[in-house]
Amino acid sequence: MSDKPTVAVLGGGSFGTTLGGLMAANGIDVTLWMRDAGLAATIRETRQNSRYLPDIQLDPRLQVETDLQQVLASASLVFLAIPSGAFRSVLREAAPLLAGKGIVSTTKGIEQPGFLMMSEIVAEEVPTARVAVLSGPNLAREMAAGALTATVVASADDQLCREVQQVLGSRTLRVYASQDHYGVELGGALKNVYAIISGMAAAMGMGENTRSMLITRALAEMTRFAVHMGANPLTFLGLAGVGDLIVTCMSPLSRNYQVGHALGQGLSLEESVARLGQVAEGVNTLKVLRQKAEEEGVYMPLVNGLHAILFEQLPLDRVVGALMGGEQKHDVEFAALWFAGEWNRGEDK
Numbered sequence: 001m002s003d004k005p006t007v008a009v010l011g012g013g014s015f016g017t018t019l020g021g022l023m024a025a026n027g028i029d030v031t032l033w034m035r036d037a038g039l040a041a042t043i044r045e046t047r048q049n050s051r052y053l054p055d056i057q058l059d060p061r062l063q064v065e066t067d068l069q070q071v072l073a074s075a076s077l078v079f080l081a082i083p084s085g086a087f088r089s090v091l092r093e094a095a096p097l098l099a100g101k102g103i104v105s106t107t108k109g110i111e112q113p114g115f116l117m118m119s120e121i122v123a124e125e126v127p128t129a130r131v132a133v134l135s136g137p138n139l140a141r142e143m144a145a146g147a148l149t150a151t152v153v154a155s156a157d158d159q160l161c162r163e164v165q166q167v168l169g170s171r172t173l174r175v176y177a178s179q180d181h182y183g184v185e186l187g188g189a190l191k192n193v194y195a196i197i198s199g200m201a202a203a204m205g206m207g208e209n210t211r212s213m214l215i216t217r218a219l220a221e222m223t224r225f226a227v228h229m230g231a232n233p234l235t236f237l238g239l240a241g242v243g244d245l246i247v248t249c250m251s252p253l254s255r256n257y258q259v260g261h262a263l264g265q266g267l268s269l270e271e272s273v274a275r276l277g278q279v280a281e282g283v284n285t286l287k288v289l290r291q292k293a294e295e296e297g298v299y300m301p302l303v304n305g306l307h308a309i310l311f312e313q314l315p316l317d318r319v320v321g322a323l324m325g326g327e328q329k330h331d332v333e334f335a336a337l338w339f340a341g342e343w344n345r346g347e348d349k
């Protein structure tokens, strides 16, 4: 008898398939659930997810099923890799079979109304579940191909963190634990917005100074917002903060970066999203974040600028002009205030 948990992964896209494959390669009893019966049959036959991870050979021990009840009946640990827009509906369908189980959200989005993190949705839909979130610089394709990678599992439940470290950790994947699940989850969602900006800048031929400025000021902006919302700013110095921001803003493999790149080439938002054919959470997060920042009075010039370009038809050069022409303030002022113990929720710069 093994003391390792039996695992289910819900969501047969890029990330769910990657996680399932990695755990199967670790010798874990893991089943990937997906709704597309045709794709499930192809994966069983070819050991490749031709739609989401073409050319990646999956471990032969990875089981693939389309019957949700059957998959959940035997699982004690469940990973969710469903885009945020469908997260609640899938969870609600699964809820009767999830009571008391460990649930790990890997989804990097925010639900509106309510500005809810996915872990908060889990707590609403399955109040008895033990909840964790997984986030970090984790491009699915690289992980699936065996690139050396690190990620963060965050939960108030230390035992659950250890279980996730046990099933996922391997010679290619280090899994660090954190207790700041709110900060870890927020970091994963926010960085997608800045990846769109970074992709745009790259397509427009902007230089590396520009990209470095963007990434660094993005980190300042997302940390300012997160601290205002109650997260620990130190989390943003870790893998789930600056780590994920760097990879998503720098890599053409990032779908959010790809949407930005297409926009920078002159495609409309609709064309850019349609060309991708996979989820780019940053587009929805931008809307949700802009609204929340307005309500909370948090200064977020990059978010405001991208929102103006995508949804208010403001020309790019006017937005760039406004960003560069703004009052020149202090570097890392939000962190200086926080470390001096003077942070005041109502006193944003």
Ligand SMILES: NC(=O)C1=CN([C@@H]2O[C@H](COP(=O)(O)OP(=O)(O)OC[C@H]3O[C@@H](n4cnc5c(N)ncnc54)[C@H](OP(=O)(O)O)[C@@H]3O)[C@@H](O)[C@H]2O)C=CC1
Residues within 6 Å of the ligand: 011, 012, 013, 014, 015, 016, 034, 035, 036, 052, 081, 082, 083, 084, 086, 089, 090, 106, 107, 108, 109, 138, 139, 140, 141, 277, 278, 279, 281
């Ligand atoms: N890909 C990556 O590198 C990483 C992704 N993430 C996060 O993981 C989450 C999932 O992303 P990812 O796997 O990349 O997305 P993909 O676009 O690659 O795949 C989405 C998957 O979700 C399925 N799905 C969508 N709606 C439903 C539904 N209503 N019921 C059942 N299944 C559904 C799709 O099924 P179908 O094909 O049938 O539509 C597909 O299998 C996102 O929040 C993303 O930010 C996190 C870290 C890394």
Ligand SMILES: O=C(CO)COP(=O)(O)O
Residues within 6 Å of the ligand: 108, 136, 137, 138, 139, 140, 192, 195, 244, 247, 248, 253, 254, 255, 256, 257, 279, 280, 281
């Ligand atoms: O979250 C990711 C990398 O950590 C994946 O980013 P994209 O969703 O932009 O591909």
